[in-house]
Amino acid sequence: MPARLTRIVAVVAAAVIVIGTGVAWGKIRSFENGINHISAAALGGGGEDGAIDILLVGMDSRTDAHGNPLSADELATLRAGDDVSTNTDTIILVRIPNNGRSATAISIPRDSYVAAPGDLGKTKINGVFGQVKLEKMKELVEQQGEDPAVAEPKATEAAREALIKTVANLTGVTVDHYAEIGLLGFALITDALGGVDVCLKDAVYEPLSGADFPAGPQKLDGPQALSFVRQRHDLPRGDLDRVTRQQAVMAALAHQVISGKTLSSPATLNRLQVAVQRSVVLSDGWDIMDFVTQMQKLAGGNVAFATIPVLQEDGWSDDGMQSVVRVDPSQVQDFVSGLLQNQDQGKTEELAYSPGKTTVDVVNDSDINGLAASVSEVLTGKGFVPGTVGNNDAERVASSQIRAAKTDDLGAQAVSKELGNLPVVEDPSMAPGSVQVVLAADYTGPGSGLGTDLSTGDATVDSGDTVDAAAAESTDTPLPTPPIITAGSDGPECVS
Numbered sequence: 001m002p003a004r005l006t007r008i009v010a011v012v013a014a015a016v017i018v019i020g021t022g023v024a025w026g027k028i029r030s031f032e033n034g035i036n037h038i039s040a041a042a043l044g045g046g047g048e049d050g051a052i053d054i055l056l057v058g059m060d061s062r063t064d065a066h067g068n069p070l071s072a073d074e075l076a077t078l079r080a081g082d083d084v085s086t087n088t089d090t091i092i093l094v095r096i097p098n099n100g101r102s103a104t105a106i107s108i109p110r111d112s113y114v115a116a117p118g119d120l121g122k123t124k125i126n127g128v129f130g131q132v133k134l135e136k137m138k139e140l141v142e143q144q145g146e147d148p149a150v151a152e153p154k155a156t157e158a159a160r161e162a163l164i165k166t167v168a169n170l171t172g173v174t175v176d177h178y179a180e181i182g183l184l185g186f187a188l189i190t191d192a193l194g195g196v197d198v199c200l201k202d203a204v205y206e207p208l209s210g211a212d213f214p215a216g217p218q219k220l221d222g223p224q225a226l227s228f229v230r231q232r233h234d235l236p237r238g239d240l241d242r243v244t245r246q247q248a249v250m251a252a253l254a255h256q257v258i259s260g261k262t263l264s265s266p267a268t269l270n271r272l273q274v275a276v277q278r279s280v281v282l283s284d285g286w287d288i289m290d291f292v293t294q295m296q297k298l299a300g301g302n303v304a305f306a307t308i309p310v311l312q313e314d315g316w317s318d319d320g321m322q323s324v325v326r327v328d329p330s331q332v333q334d335f336v337s338g339l340l341q342n343q344d345q346g347k348t349e350e351l352a353y354s355p356g357k358t359t360v361d362v363v364n365d366s367d368i369n370g371l372a373a374s375v376s377e378v379l380t381g382k383g384f385v386p387g388t389v390g391n392n393d394a395e396r397v398a399s400s401q402i403r404a405a406k407t408d409d410l411g412a413q414a415v416s417k418e419l420g421n422l423p424v425v426e427d428p429s430m431a432p433g434s435v436q437v438v439l440a441a442d443y444t445g446p447g448s449g450l451g452t453d454l455s456t457g458d459a460t461v462d463s464g465d466t467v468d469a470a471a472a473e474s475t476d477t478p479l480p481t482p483p484i485i486t487a488g489s490d491g492p493e494c495v496s
Helices: 001-022 025-032 072-078 124-143 149-173 183-192 222-230 237-258 265-277 288-297 329-344 347-350 371-381 409-419
Strands: 036-037 054-061 087-098 105-109 112-116 123-124 175-180 196-200 204-206 211-213 216-220 280-283 303-307 312-316 323-326 359-364 386-390 399-406 424-426 434-439
Touching: 072 183, 072 222, 087 124, 087 149, 087 329, 105 237, 105 329, 112 124, 112 149, 123 124, 123 204, 124 149, 149 175, 149 222, 149 329, 175 183, 183 222, 183 265, 183 323, 196 222, 196 237, 196 434, 211 222, 211 237, 216 222, 222 237, 237 303, 265 280, 359 371, 371 409, 371 434, 399 409, 409 424, 409 434
Parallel strands: 036 280, 054 175, 105 303, 112 323, 359 386, 359 434, 399 424
Antiparallel strands: 054 087, 087 105, 112 123, 175 280, 196 216, 204 211, 312 323, 399 434
């Protein structure tokens, strides 16, 4: 359950705000008192550049961080039922760089089909923890005769080690710190922070998770937020949409913490401390004060939430017995490496850009009938929001161009790339998030009928043949990567 991990980032980041609001450092240090600390031999010691990589794990558990069972009232409030579970429903790799430019959270879908350590072979990543724990318990109790109470923490340690190694092997990143939180923790921390702002594209009603929300922006309390991030059924992209919801909640909570608006109250801090101490497990050797120092450098908004590339969201295991999300480890490692490198350079805004953030007006300043409509159709097919389409009523232009409020506008640059690198001209009258394409007689790019397949808007190769459509359906070609979500100040992103 991904959202629970978020709180951890938000929780510890809270310390940053605490400093800025004049609360004593002793209060921050007190967050560690009562937290369940564990050891994990598979963890690294941090990169040479001082960056740290954290594995955040959300457990689908019916106990708190100290192993105490949740009460009947708590289970009812969380709609969790009383089934015992050791699935890791949320798995997120977080990079906190030493330079303070940005932070990156990379989600791994719970059903990702991956190679696990030991004799497990390939399995769903969310089952690695539970399978290893079960096998270790059998070994210790049935074969070696240990008391189950003594064997349980040893089995849990082995399970954590296996999950850490699995994530490291999949992503190519050595994990330095480990944080774990259960169902209750997400609700408690969300409530401690005063709820979380989310936005839905469409209204939802899904009784199994308890998700019952209208369309549009809204604030959710802890149990509602838990239902929001746990819904798996009736989502257009299944597990991938679930991950996106989790990221949206994480981004909103991170923004609340980094902005400092929620942690100036001692009462809020006290609620947060109680929530963290009851629900969070942290690895030994993780100095929260050092972490606070790094987070203090972080500029608000420069937190990117991404998802690893996926080959098939509705694939099958090798034995054909399980529905899985199929991934290619080499593609995952290339993606993670590139993303972390770009984020290290502070390119959060560029990485998070998507065509849906730009409205494109297209005007025809040539004598070619239908040119503006054809080009607008091409751009709409690429994900840009269609604006007005018609003839140019303003002063005529000598050559085709794109007008935007600023020449470095990300939307204008993206449109330019799609249309054959048309020049971008600064026009202060253009509203942010909108650009205008002016097509003159010299235009020969996509949509012009010259070097373009008008039926699809795809550029043709030199031979005149369109790119083989079958290649796009290859199981080796990753699906379109979900947009990167940031912890910005423009309000919550609307998600499915």
